[in-house]
Amino acid sequence: MLLLPLLLATAWLPAWGQEPVPSSDQAFRTHPDDANAQEAPAAHGGASSPEDPAAHGGAGNLADTADPGGARGYEVASPRAGEQSARVIRQIVLFPARATIHVATLPVSVLTGWMSPAGLIDRAARGFRNDKYLIPVAFVDPDLGVNAGFRAGHLNPLHRGSCVTYRAAWGGTKDYVFAVTLRSRKPYKLGWSYRLTGKCEIIPDRNYFGIGNLTTRDHWTHYTQERYLLLAKLGWAPTRWMRWDFAMSTHRNQISRAAYLEEGQNSIEDIWHSESIAPGLWLDPQNYWGETALTLDWRNCPGRPTSGLWGEAFFGWAKGTGDDSIDYARYGGEVQGYIPLGGQRVFVLRLSGEEARTAYADPIKFTELPSLGGRSTLRGYLEDRFMDNAAILATAEYRYRIAPFAEACLFADFGKVMFRLLDFDFDDVHRSWGGGLRFATSERFLFRTQVAGSDEDIVCWVTLESAFDREDRRNRR
Numbered sequence: 516m517l518l519l520p521l522l523l524a525t526a527w528l529p530a531w532g533q534e535p536v537p538s539s540d541q542a543f544r545t546h547p548d549d550a551n552a553q554e555a556p557a558a559h560g561g562a563s564s565p566e567d568p569a570a571h572g573g574a575g576n577l578a579d580t581a582d583p584g585g586a587r588g589y590e591v592a593s594p595r596a597g598e599q600s601a602r603v604i605r606q607i608v609l610f611p612a613r614a615t616i617h618v619a620t621l622p623v624s625v626l627t628g629w630m631s632p633a634g635l636i637d638r639a640a641r642g643f644r645n646d647k648y649l650i651p652v653a654f655v656d657p658d659l660g661v662n663a664g665f666r667a668g669h670l671n672p673l674h675r676g677s678c679v680t681y682r683a684a685w686g687g688t689k690d691y692v693f694a695v696t697l698r699s700r701k702p703y704k705l706g707w708s709y710r711l712t713g714k715c716e717i718i719p720d721r722n723y724f725g726i727g728n729l730t731t732r733d734h735w736t737h738y739t740q741e742r743y744l745l746l747a748k749l750g751w752a753p754t755r756w757m758r759w760d761f762a763m764s765t766h767r768n769q770i771s772r773a774a775y776l777e778e779g780q781n782s783i784e785d786i787w788h789s790e791s792i793a794p795g796l797w798l799d800p801q802n803y804w805g806e807t808a809l810t811l812d813w814r815n816c817p818g819r820p821t822s823g824l825w826g827e828a829f830f831g832w833a834k835g836t837g838d839d840s841i842d843y844a845r846y847g848g849e850v851q852g853y854i855p856l857g858g859q860r861v862f863v864l865r866l867s868g869e870e871a872r873t874a875y876a877d878p879i880k881f882t883e884l885p886s887l888g889g890r891s892t893l894r895g896y897l898e899d900r901f902m903d904n905a906a907i908l909a910t911a912e913y914r915y916r917i918a919p920f921a922e923a924c925l926f927a928d929f930g931k932v933m934f935r936l937l938d939f940d941f942d943d944v945h946r947s948w949g950g951g952l953r954f955a956t957s958e959r960f961l962f963r964t965q966v967a968g969s970d971e972d973i974v975c976w977v978t979l980e981s982a983f984d985r986e987d988r989r990n991r992r
Contacts, residue, residue: 664692666979676700677709682979691717699750708750716742719774722899723783723793726881728932728943730901732971737773738783738796740882742766760808767801767837768882795880798838802883806831814853816957817984819922821861825851839880843873847885851983859916865983870905870936879904887930887945891982894928895947895969903932907939910982914953920961922953926982928967945969951976960984 664684671677682694693715699708718740724730746764753759773782787793806829814823828848835841847869854862869885881902887893888900892908912926927948933939951965960981967974 710748712746714744736783741769794878800880802833818955818959845871863912865910868907894967901932905936925950
């Protein structure tokens with residue numbers, strides 16, 4: 516039964532980076548000095564036909580006239596042996612990944628192939644491009660709870676250069692989300708752009724494992740989080756590849772007992788009893804936040820990049836309000852590289868690090884700390900599996916385009932949290948791996964599905980959040 520998929524996969528694997536070697540006649544016609552070569556016989560007073568031996572006043576050399584290109588000193592060199600060997604090695608090494616992707620994504624390829632003649636894909640692309648869409652969506656959490664909702668967008672009737680988007684999801688066991696955004700239609704254009712967001716999110720069963728890189732599942736607890744956010748962001752792009760962002764927000768978290776507990780599960784206050792080991796448990800985190808970020812973007816497109824570099828550095832300051840008296844700074848950066856492998860394939864590398872520091876003796880609230888695990892970081896672990904004052908993450912991802920909107924991917928994540936970035940070493944680095952499907956247009960990411968594993972869990976996600984496009988620190992999901 517496995518033979519047929521492998522044969523199909525083999526039949527669909529084109530040679531990477533190979534271009535047809537032109538014949539000597541083709542090389543003669545396309546050589547940059549072609550015009551001079553054509554005019555050379557006439558310059559000596561001969562016939563206009565370059566193949567005519569009489570053009571040189573005699574019978575000519577038959578060995579020269581047998582190859583028009585060779586007669587004029589043009590030779591087509593065969594590909595170097597080293598390049599051929601590199602192609603063969605690359606095909607052999609990546610063949611298992613390519614074959615797996617082809618077989619696993621065959622249903623998607625067939626479905627999109629059926630939709631293309633009907634024009635459904637083109638109409639959907641135009642809708643996203645013009646910011647006019649209504650999409651039903653569903654979210655799946657690791658406990659197999661399903662949330663149904665929608666995403667919608669339309670033009671701002673008061674200003675054609677902006678649009679309004681909506682997001683809502685409810686039901687299941689997690690993530691009640693309601694958000695509305697007014698923003699510029701083309702945030703990547705030159706000049707100024709803006710965004711205003713209001714968001715309310717209720718997560719009845721969020722994870723808390725403690726703070727540190729070596730926390731265990733023995734102390735796994737749950738809590739309910741209600742989060743309210745108002746965010747304003749102003750962006751300025753002086754060039755196509757550089758953008759400054761200035762963001763301000765106010766937000767509040769309310770922490771309470773977990774709403775849904777199964778047999779054997781614990782609420783956060785059952786194990787973590789005090790503010791010293793679960794800072795923010797009894798004093799709700801709330802603050803004002805200001806941030807500036809510099810983004811350098813040399814990718815060929817923002818939604819489905821296949822080549823280029825992307826980098827970001829940010830610095831933010833939080834001023835505690837109400838019962839939260841802790842002020843802190845948070846800063847970090849991220850670099851991404853997109854390496855084309857030929858055809859529709861691309862290899863993506865990512866490295867990011869961030870840190871939160873405070874001058875106060877009291878610790879920063881745990882809801883404000885950098886964390887790893889979940890939809891976008893260490894994807895084979897549960898949400899917020901590891902958290903501390905600093906975090907470092909590295910990702911390698913192989914993508915293969917299978918349809919106009921769809922890319923299949925295989926990935927591996929490596930990460931670690933620590934008290935300071937300067938404390939980083941390669942001991943106890945956590946690993947996860949997996950694969951999935953990524954849906955995007957050239958201008959915009961749509962959604963993705965993925966299955967990832969680690970030494971603890973196998974996690975399935977369907978999410979609207981891109982793993983490689985960081986959202987505002989206050990609005991990550």
